[in-house]
Amino acid sequence: MTRFLLLASLALAAVPAIAQQAPEEIVLTTAVPFLQIEPDSRASGMGMAGVAVADNAYAPFWNPAGLAGQEGTEVSFTHAPWLPALGANLSYEHLSAKHGLGSAGTLGGHLTYFDLGTQTATDEQGIELGTFSSYEFALGLSYGYPVTENLSVGTGARLIYSNLTGGRDIGNNPTSAGTSVGVDLGVKYQGPELGLGQSSRPTFAVNLANMGPGISYVQSTPEDSILVGQPDAIPTTLRFGLALDTQLDDFNRVLVALDLNKIIVNKDPATGDYDPFYEALFTSWQSRLVKTSTNSGESCFEADGSENVDAECREVSGLRSLTLGTGLEYWYNDLFALRTGYFYEDPANGNRQFLTFGTGLRYSLVGVDISYIYALQENSPLADQLRFSLLLNIPR
Template structure:
């Protein structure tokens, strides 16, 4: 598929359409109180996996798996598996185009009983474009794409508490090397990092299988430099504050039910805010909690809420549902999610998620994700060595 689109519009696809917020605000009208916080390279904040996507995009405090590289690598050190791999695929904006998608692959490996390392790669394909200038002259075809790679390290600091750190490289090629207004565009690139913490406690009766698991996660995601495409302006990447909690009720030896709740806030300047965009990353992170023109009440509206529930039967089959809420003045993304998961031998699995916008006409309608998962436990001999250590 070839789409005819101007270079300027191409940039808008990358900055706004991918995050869908601008379309939501336009449909709501030109109210001056609509101040969505829209970052550059928004794909760096997309939920990669189907499990969390089916739970309203809640994932900071869920049990560890390979996708914890995204949700907080601190969880990896507390995984009961030796290593794991996950591959996910999501067609994007299906009601608008048929050649846009993103895919993610993640993996981790335990090092001893207290440490773990991880790696992931997210790739976002915008599709094939035919660029035209303002006079309608073709400037050629090109493929627009973005990606980021992550290296992760996690360590337990106690039996119940662990921390993790990620290092990332981001590359955003929205318009190739096309010249716009006398300025030659170039792919934007930057480096970033994540810091995360995870705590969990569990009490289960060995006889009945009944009990509770409580977990809490905190993450500062995408702390990094601004990104520039060749012009004089640079944009903030989606630096995000994530705080989550989860409670799992073990009903018996075969049934368990998990409830999860996440709070998320972009730590970049609010449009029209008191601090402006001419700040460094760290200064913007701190000022983002108090720069909204509408004061404290507007700051509260910048928090996004993800809530979800998950039921597992015998670690073989799961059903999930969730809800995501964003204030009307900050983008108005509101949607329900559903999904399922299945495991074979507690090692090989598949997860599926489907998104249902609360409002008709949303560009997010018919979005689905699918993930393939492989988890491996340590051999008995290796477990014996760890226990001796």
């Protein structure tokens, strides 16, 4: 099988992180980008804002501290035909559950499965050698604990498995599935009553997700000039969230949420190696040299990592890798919800910009949520993206 197949598979998996690109690209792709896909249709209908909103079985993804204080048992499931605009037959499935332990806190668990479809294996001459399936999954546990009435903390860990090549060779190099682990830490603080409507309290939250070692799929040999054997970083993500939940009267409730997110990844321009996540916590904020034109064939760096003064490059702040999501949710009598939101990513960092819409129903022990993405760019692979979520509360 050619090297192209592995690289194409990686690119296909990474589409959500690089949906649209501009001349001044500072995009750093990672392995297993499916870990960044928002699993619930509630937050994905609110501009992908959920860090400070996390209050159900999806909290292990958004913020494990959101599990704290949750009582009872709930199971949730999300299905999404992924990137339908590409016609690639991808699908995303997510199963979550939480169980309250009373004053001892709340446990959560989740299973995420990302189906990359069927791939065709070829040799170096392009002759087809058969087909194989590519898929990835993550299995994790989380725990949230209320430190005080207003302050909660949480943590979680997940096992990550990525099978992109089906065990096929890349040139002379044997491949295998990649594995890693990711650890999460979260904090959630509920502020004082603001006196709006019947009740109104802000919530502040921070989550650092997927801290762990990189993934490697193949060990390169000295004869192999492409560094396909170098470990790729997993998408360590730092999220800041703010939410304001206001009960207007006995029947009407409005929630406003805002998230700022950053992928904590940094890559050495000379070696192509990724910094360990604990170093990237600091180095990922540094400014980077990027090309000012996609037509320029020269790299911004020399082989030794020094700046190429002849290349058409400029310095771009690391702050431009922040993404913003903001959303609004309206509930009537805690039975019916309408949602909308906006997501923004800098043109130099992927250029995803879209509106989101959603609705939700709650009746007895069952809840249903649906969300939809309206892309603001032409030919966006995220166009018409739908998510469907089902929540089931299990009585004691």
